[in-house]
Amino acid sequence: MSDDPDVHIDRITREHAGELLTIRRAAFVSEAQLYNDPHIPALTQTLEELAADIEREDVVTLGAWLGPRLVGSIRVGIEDDKATIGRLAVVPDLQTRGIGTQLLFAVLGYLPESTKEVWVFTGQNSKHNIALYNKAGFDHQFDEVSGDLTYAYLRKILEAGNIVDDN
Numbered sequence: 001m002s003d004d005p006d007v008h009i010d011r012i013t014r015e016h017a018g019e020l021l022t023i024r025r026a027a028f029v030s031e032a033q034l035y036n037d038p039h040i041p042a043l044t045q046t047l048e049e050l051a052a053d054i055e056r057e058d059v060v061t062l063g064a065w066l067g068p069r070l071v072g073s074i075r076v077g078i079e080d081d082k083a084t085i086g087r088l089a090v091v092p093d094l095q096t097r098g099i100g101t102q103l104l105f106a107v108l109g110y111l112p113e114s115t116k117e118v119w120v121f122t123g124q125n126s127k128h129n130i131a132l133y134n135k136a137g138f139d140h141q142f143d144e145v146s147g148d149l150t151y152a153y154l155r156k157i158l159e160a161g162n163i164v165d166d167n
Contacts, residue, residue, distance in 0.1 A: 006066055006067070007064050007065065007066055007071070007072075007099055007102055008064070008065045008066075009062055009063070009064050009065075009102060009103060009106040010062065010063065010065070011060070011061065011062060011063070011110075012054055012061040012062060012063040012070075012073060013054065014051050014054050014055060016054075016063060016070060017047055017050050017051040017054060018047060019070045020050060020054075020061075020063065020070065020073055021045070021047050021050050023070060023071070023072065023073060023089055023091055024045075024050075024073065024087060024089045026089075026091055026092055027072075027089035027090055027091060027092060027095075028089065031123060031126060053075070058077060058078050058079065059075060059076065059077055059078070060075070060076045060078065060107065060110045060111070061073060061074070061075045061076075062074050062076075062103060062106060062107055062110065064090070064099050064102060064103055066094070071090060071091045071094050071099060072088075072089060072090040072091065072094070072099045072100065072103055073087065073088075073089050073103070074087065074088045074089075074100075074103040074104065074106075074107050075087040075088075076107050076110070076111070076118075078111065078112060078115070080114075081114050081115055081116040081117070082115070082116070082117055082118075082119065083107075083111050083115050083117070083118045083119070084118075084119045084120070084121070085104070085107065085118060085119065085120040086120070086121065088100055088103060088104065088120075088129075090103075100132060101132065101135075101136065104132070104133075104136050105136065108158070111158075115158055116157065116158055117155055117156065117157050117158060118138075118155070118156045118158060119141075119153060119154070119155050119156075120133050120138055120153075120154050120155075120156075121144075121151045121152065121153045121154070122151065122152055122154075123149055123150070123151060123152070124143055124149075124150040124151060124152045125150075126152075130152055130154070133154045134154070136156070137156045138154035138155060138156045139154060139155060139156070140152060140153075140154050141153050141154060141155050
């Protein structure tokens with residue numbers, strides 16, 4: 001589960017919206033099955049909504065490329081001194097190769113210097129996701145019920161020298 005040196009991470013632009021939509025849908029099918037809910041937001045977002053989200057100034061969307069193929073993505077909303085990660089997705093055939101971890105750490109380099117904390121949320125039953133976030137230094141803070149789903153919220157406090165992955 002080490003970092004893949006052939007993976008290149010950079011910002012996603014509107015021209016990648018269709019490919020990104022496909023990746024998210026493929027990656028989030030397992031979450032939908034876990035929760036028996038095909039209507040989770042990552043699966044119901046339209047191409048137009050995704051393209052508009054990519055262009056928002058308060059959002060950073062990064063992609064992971066393996067050669068010319070977009071294989072993963074992460075979305076971060078920025079508000080004042082707080083960032084919120086969501087929609088971390090890796091194509092199913094390349095999961096468990098460290099691409100999600102690379103995206104998780106790469107996003108820290110795109111945050112404003114004023115960012116003091118980073119939040120992430122995932123389904124409470126998504127044990128693999130929670131383990132990934134814990135390993136990256138995120139601590140569970142609380143759970144929140146939204147409709148039929150319960151989300152776990154985790155937080156990482158950023159300090160001087162803690163912005164970059166030391167691993």
